[in-house]
Amino acid sequence: MLTALNHIRIVEQGTFITGPCAGMMLADLGADVIKIESPGNGDPYRSFKTGFYSAHFQAYNRNKRAIGLDLKNEQDRDVFYQLVAQADVYIQNFRPGAAGRFGADYETLARINPKLIYCSISGFGPDGPYAQRPVYDSVAQAVSGFLSVAIDPQQPRFIGPALADAITGIYAALGISAALVERGVTGKGKRIDISMIEAMMHFAVEPFMGYFALGEEPSGVDRPRLAQAFIVRCKDEKLFAFHLSSLDKFWDALVEAVDGQALAADDRFSQRLKRIDNYEALNAELNAIFATRNRSEWLERFDRFDVPFAPINNISEVVNDPQAQHLGMFVPVAGRIEGAEQTVRPAYSFDGKHASAVRAAPVVNQHGDQIRSALGSDPQKWPEMQPAAPAH
Template identity: 45%
Template structure:
């Protein structure tokens, strides 16, 4: 089967994470994505490892073409206009007002291409008191309330991967696909706007529902207590995660697996509500038991009792995990300049397949001359 978007041309004016992730998701589904980069250095993410081809950049830019274009020059703006005339999607994550200053406001874009889907990703939206402020992942996580459910107030420290950036890129791709589908019926283009603040709030709706309906302010243990999610250290120092949910059979099986029938009679843990209310006490009590066997032994016992569990894998362990290897998640791709690279297949299969093989992220300006010739640019 041909890829779903193989007739779609995307012009990406994106840097770092949000727009590049959205562009990569479209490219993974077959869209042709031309990434427009400044001649001097290109996407800043290229330089995170001291080169123009950092691991950070390659993670978010597979299956794209790179074209160098100076949008500060009149020639560069004229060339961009020619690309827009042919494009189906224009994607940017500039600050509010930048596209207008470049001469590409909504009216100009509609004049150039009435069928264009223009997706603009911003930090806080295109208007309002924060519209001109810079925004990055940690800022959006903090302002949206996500960080308050992850950061210990007594020992504050941000941890983990980029969430708001990735969340926003996914919502941008979702909005673009919706606009493209509507265009098949109306023939008209659309303006799609996604802010990191709104996307982050929308991604974690449960806490707001709890607060508005029950008056509960979520904190770092709110979700894990209700879902009965735990991380335990085993005798060999390795970590293991258990998620018991509210299904009583998992609690009963868990008690059998760890051989702690005494917990069934403990008033603190008799019901799901009691276990949630005494989450830290239960975690400490069971944690002592997990220190008596190594992780492999506990994994075998939990699996035998059909308990939802998993080792807390490091990145190298993920790549060697039997299920991950079975799914063929990782693969090697040969880049003409950078050599052999490890990449990740798109996570979506259609009719059992992923489509054509993925291409490595482009080097800076790798396709400039070919694109200039094809589109008749200056």
């Protein structure tokens, strides 16, 4: 593990993705994250696909310790409050008002620990006309406007991973990090509220600025057209991508790479603004050219020219990609009881060192006895209970 935050203790009471992702981002940086779950089956994401240790749960809950607590039970609630008293951060992603029903609202926890950073993650914010609506990733993508600039309007459908969930978790971790820095100056905790709609609207700031500055309604095809980004299908049906941006040198290099002198001579494509206006026609011409060779041949050929390009790799291809291998992106999962043996490491390097392993996501209540017994000890001794793996 990395150790940048190894002096920080976090109590996370999150389910599914947003709260657990925020906790994982900080755990990846060395924070001691204690995940509180209901006894029994725990976080519903454990059983998202099969069993009680789904790959989806493993993805967002590594590097954490777990304890099962029923906050309706007085003794378990006392344990929870002891944890909060010794914590730096508390994270929850309940619907607004839910935390107060079991004594985990900001006012209660701030009285217990005035230095606590309290992070509440929701779908639509703590109040307002949508506050009590149920919300999941796809809903947040849609209502925020993000989906309208991320899909082809002619073939609209949801694709890809849970972007709104994960992006909101990352924003929450960023806000928590900033609050911890401020607390280092003021000595005071504070409440952070972040919602999925706010995170995704901020994430889509560029199309919003296009709307405000130009009065234009952005769509999902604007960015690739303006950036001159193309996806083409090769003879072997594999996909190939390249991005010409605004520099003529990339267009010139592309023409040379594909022996496309006819493209250069075509008045529709003779200038960048014309290539933007005739994007669909140029896309069709390029697909016809790329259909004449297998992708491996195009990759070998493009390696000799100054064009930003890449194969559209599937996940198994990325695992074997030379650059991913060089960066040491895949590391072992330490202390695993079940589940994956390796995973993607945190993206950061500090002083040239990155994490060389991650700790496995916990099973339900895996560290419950350990955490309960530690509550009576010196809080400064707690990090010794979860030593970091060496970085390299």
